[in-house]
Amino acid sequence: MLGFGTLAKKVFGTPNDRKIKSTRPTVARINELEPEFEALSDEGLKQKTEELARRAKAGESLDELLPEAYANCREGARRALGLRAFDVQLMGGIFLHEGNIAEMKTGEGKTLVATFPAYLNALTGKGVHIVTVNDYLAKRDADWMGKVYAALGMTTGVIYPQQPEDEKRAAYRADITYATNNELGFDYLRDNMKSNLEDMSQRGHNFAIVDEVDSILIDEARTPLIISGPSQDRSELYQSIDAVVPHVQDDHFTLDEKQRNVTFTDEGNEFMEERLHLLGILPEGQSLYDPESTSIVHHATQALRAHKLFRKDKDYIVRGGEVMLIDEFTGRMMPGRRLSDGLHQAIEAKEGVSIQPENVTLASVTFQNYFRLYDKLSGMTGTATTEAEEFGQIYGLGVVEVPTNQPIARVDEHDAVYRTASEKYSAIVESIREANQKGQPILVGTTSIEKSEMLSDRLKEAGVKHNVLNARHHEQEAKIVAEAGRLGAVTIATNMAGRGTDIQLGGNVELKVMEALDEDPNANPEELRKRIEAEHADEKARVLEAGGLFVLGTERHESRRIDNQLRGRSGRQGDPGRSAFFLSLEDDLMRIFGSDRLDKVLSRLGMEEGEAIVHPWVNKSLEKAQAKVEGRNFDIRKQLLKFDDVMNDQRKAIFGQRREIMEAEDLSEIAADMRHQVIDDMIDAHIPPKSYHDQWDTDGLHAEVTEKLNLDVPVAAWADEEGVAEDDIRERLYDASDESMAAKAAQFGPENMRNVEKQILLQSIDGKWREHLLRLEHLRSVVGFRGYAQRDPLNEYKTESFTLFESMLNSLREEVTQKLSQVRPLSQEEQDELMRQFMAQQEAFQKAAQPEAEAGADEALVEGFDESRPETWGNPGRNDPCPCGSGKKFKHCHGALV
Structure with missing residues (x-):
């Protein structure tokens, strides 16, 4: 029914x-x-x-x-x-x-x-x-x-x-x-x-x-x-924090060696807060728990990790004034490799060697x-x-x-499940040999390069001629995949290799013509093509007779989609073909999803060595297992996206603001709004609303006006005038600052002043955004711990990142106002020097720096860098390890002066 x-x-x-x-x-x-x-x-x-x-x-x-x-x-x-x-x-x-x-x-x-x-x-x-x-x-x-x-x-x-x-x-x-x-x-x-x-x-x-x-x-x-690009030198901060960590007591931190993790206890946080206040690293009145302290907390935690988790001569050695990491598996040094997130710098501070600047994220986006x-x-x-x-x-x-142009004629066989990996590979080799003897082309899909090389060794022992495709050079990859449909061809490839390239039965005519012309440039192209087309038609007929392309999967992937992609290589445009997957109970997917139960069932069925179970039920249970894994991976990506969405809204706001500034002809109104907002904040801080005259802090207001607006105005005298209110002082500061900026504009000339405003606004936005990205990175790395306190890390991240964004906008207004108030026309020599510095800075920011690496760290695609192409290296320091990976200093390798 x-x-x-x-x-x-x-x-x-x-x-x-x-x-x-x-x-x-x-x-x-x-x-x-x-x-x-x-x-x-x-x-x-x-x-x-x-x-x-x-x-x-x-x-x-x-x-x-x-x-x-x-x-x-x-x-x-x-x-x-x-x-x-x-x-x-x-x-x-x-x-x-x-x-x-x-x-x-x-x-x-x-x-x-x-x-x-x-x-x-x-x-x-x-x-x-x-x-x-x-x-x-x-x-x-x-x-x-x-x-x-x-x-x-x-x-x-x-x-x-x-x-x-x-x-x-x-x-x-x-x-x-x-x-x-x-x-x-x-x-x-x-x-x-x-x-x-x-x-x-x-x-x-x-x-x-x-x-x-x-x-x-x-x-x-x-x-x-x-x-990414080079960050400012923070050596002093690393050294100052490092001086505190040796005084940390055993009850100030908890150490988990199994997870290689160390964290401050409440007592430890109090101790660090007190010491950091004394050293002036943590501003007075600011707590380690405030969002603004995220960066300091991060540095303190990295210093603690450097002292308590990383041991000299075990995890690293100091040689020639450099901290060199040691590979825990081989015991060999790893020159040029650095720990990320400021951890390497914390170890350098601990060992008292020269601290190399860390790379800082200048901009990032997810796909x-x-x-x-x-x-x-x-x-x-x-x-x-x-x-x-x-x-x-x-x-x-x-x-x-979308339906296919011709009906699919490919035969998809049920999966064959073996007890052990060894039995499975023996069956695969036998199946390849059988198909190869009748000339059927075979594409073997593996899940990793390592496994493809292991299978290649077995085929060599069996005397089967084959190609192994390692997905490293796309052009060569495409050629090998295009030729995988030739008579008797055996191609071993990772499942995803050669995407976008058709496998045509009998081989690719265009490719054969191009190769023949390369060998004999004087040949007549039309005659050559006719001959090759005739040969191709004959070869294709023989391949069709042998059954078309045989796609053999050596393992099921976590995702059904990748298996389907491999299977779909056979049977193009109505061609015949077949596909089969060979599995074992030792495969990752089978091992994770109930292999014990399946093992017992197979034992009861009395399976002998080398025998396989082939049944639609096995296919069904495998598909369910794959669907579960796909669901889990989707949830991980969804969660990552939720965090990135928080930053994305801020990114769009900043990038949108930058574009408006670049498009605007006159920025004096934006600059005036920022200046007036800064004055409002100063008035609120020093003359609280509805306060009495004797509660006013006129000295503090005068000092701040001098520092941020570059104005020397009689604030105290204004305050002593009878009947004066906070709004009167506010208006007088507005007028005084507007007059000062109007006088500056007259000195510079209107067009020059507009350029000055534009450059100061853009440079300040870029600088503050870079600092903000670093704070968000640090916040993201610690916010997960909030889950232990029954607080949702995502909500915590949203709230704190918004607070940090507001704080960034406030400090941006102050920086722009202060810079504009202090700007003055320069002499020609000063202008040339400033332009030289600015161009060098822009060049450094435009070039992507070499990524720092940490085993197990989240992957990130860093723009441009390729160790085999010196033009992508940026500007390595003379004493830095050479980016080519030789282990020598740059000045003794690619940077040697000939």
């Missing part, structure tokens, strides 16, 4: 079926227009683009223009590439335009599908970003699909690392821009560190199409993008929050359905399964 749900689906169709059905009239309309567009000349296609763009700017909606735009784009692709889009590809293009994720199987032509919505949305003139997983694919797709856009009269750009600034700006101003997610995120951060609008690269976030959307928006979503900047977002992948809930909740994206 059918359940109600199944019955309803039979009668009404699934929601996915209904979405597919809804596009059919539009696809029929595009097909009706085809003869009309085939009749257009090449110039006619471009003129059609101009006409559609005019109509879009005149207010006609893109939905109304869609049939004509897609018909024009289909014809452009047919002429430029010889590819006529199938109806299902047009459907995929419609779903992308609507802001969905189109799930299309491998080999269904997703690269071409993206051209339709990209072309349509670029008609508005606001630009479209097409996002890929690596630089090789970005360049390949831009070059390949650029021919289609050129045929339609549109421009294409591509973004890549270390790109010259003017070339990058031109690429972003193109109609369609191809780039990786990393470069887009870094450019967003870099733009928000620029001082002039003309220097900014990106021109807004209109519409993005994310290729391999599951990899970018889910797998990489836990990795924040960080631009979730970067991609949510776009007005419209869409994506493509072969596997998204299993993560539909996350795409919906985090990004507001629906997932639509």
Whole structure:
């Protein structure tokens, strides 16, 4: 008997079926227009683009223009590439335009599908970003699909690392821009560190199409993008705090060696607070429990860890005035490796050696929050359905399964489960040998490079010729994957290797032609192509006869999506093929989810060594286990995002304010508002509301006015006047400060004064934001402990980060006011020196510094750095370890003076 749900689906169709059905009239309309567009000349296609763009700017909606735009784009692709889009590809293009994720199987032509919505949305003139997983694919797709856009009269750009600034700006101003997610995120951060609008690269976030959307928006979503730079020298603070820690008693801290953790007790906090007050590190009246003390608490905790957890000659040694870490597994020194978060500096202070400055985060953003900047977002992948809930909740994206152009002919076998890993690998080798003997191409998916190398050794022993793909060089990776469909080919790869590359049965014709031309440049290309096509047709027929591509999974991944991605490599465009997964009870997933019970069942069934259990029930229980793990990982990402959302609101406020300042012609009103607010705060502090005259602190007010406004006014005399009220003094300070600034503006000249105000505002915002990011990092690292006191860490983080943000804005107003009040016209020599310093500082901030590393620390993607490319190293100090990893000082290695 059918359940109600199944019955309803039979009668009404699934929601996915209904979405597919809804596009059919539009696809029929595009097909009706085809003869009309085939009749257009090449110039006619471009003129059609101009006409559609005019109509879009005149207010006609893109939905109304869609049939004509897609018909024009289909014809452009047919002429430029010889590819006529199938109806299902047009459907995929419609779903992308609507802001969905189109799930299309491998080999269904997703690269071409993206051209339709990209072309349509670029008609508005606001630009479209097409996002890929690596630089090789970005360049390949831009070059390949650029021919289609050129045929339609549109421009294409591509973004890549270390790109010259003017070339990058031109690429972003193109109609369609191809780039990786990393470069887009870094450019967003870099733009928000620029001082002039003309220097900014990106021109807004209109519409993005994310290729391999599951990899970018889910797998990489836990990795924040960080631009870091050298921080100010805090040696004195480390040394001062370090002098206190040796006096800490046993009851002042608790030590957990198992977890390698040490924390202050209440008595310890009181002791540290008292000592830090005496040393003047903690301001009078400020407690260690105040949000403003987060940074000091962090440094004190790191000093305690340095003294109580890290032992000299065990965890590190001191050599040549440097603290060098020791690898706990090998006992070897690790030159150039440093602990993060100021811990290395705390150990340097403890040992009395020179303290190297720590790197400070200048700007950071998560991929979730970067991609949510776009007005419209869409994506493509072969596997998204299993993560539909996350795409919906985090990004507001629906997932639509687009039907394949040809029915899938691949045979998916049930999983074979063995008792031990050794039995499993023996069965895998045997299965590969059998398939290889009949010439069937085999793609073997492994979960790690280590496991792929171990399997390779077993295949060598068995005498099976094969390729091992280590995902290090994208271009080489793509070539090996493209050739994995050749007769008798055996390719071992990590599950995710070579994404974005088709595996064609019999091999890739284009690749064979290019290789043949490289070997014999004088050959006739047309004759060569004919010969290779004939050879390819023969090889493909033999591969089809052998059963098509055999995809063999050596382990189930935590995520069903990655298994499906591997499986989907076989059976493209209706080709035959088969897939099978070989598992053992010793695999991670099986071990974590009830292998004991399964082991007992298998024993009762009387399984002998080398025998496997193959049953749909095993598949079902495995899928449930995978769904559980996926749910847990989703919860982790959701929690991380909640914390980042708090900072994201503040980031958007600061970046928005920076842009307003850069766009503004006259900033004198903003500067005056800030100045008046500072005066209000001073009055509130020294002349409390509704207070008596003898309670006024006129001396304190005079001192603060002199310091912050650079004014010498008779505050005491004003206060002694009969009948004077606090508002009178406030107004007089407003007037005096406004007059002083007007006199300065006259000295500088109006235009120079505007530039001075703009630079001081931007520099102060950037400096305060950097300090604020550091405080938030420190707060984030300790706020989790609040859970022990039955307080929600997220709510605590929200409250305290808001308090810190308010505090930052107050100190920003004071800093801007003070700097503007003290600024004066400089002599030519002073101007030249100041400009030199400013340019050097800007250069240092624009370059990403080498990341500090800590085993087990959260991953972070640090912009640009590559130890094999000296141009990405920034400016290492002469005595710093050489960034190439040799272990020598920079001056004795790559920095040697020849």
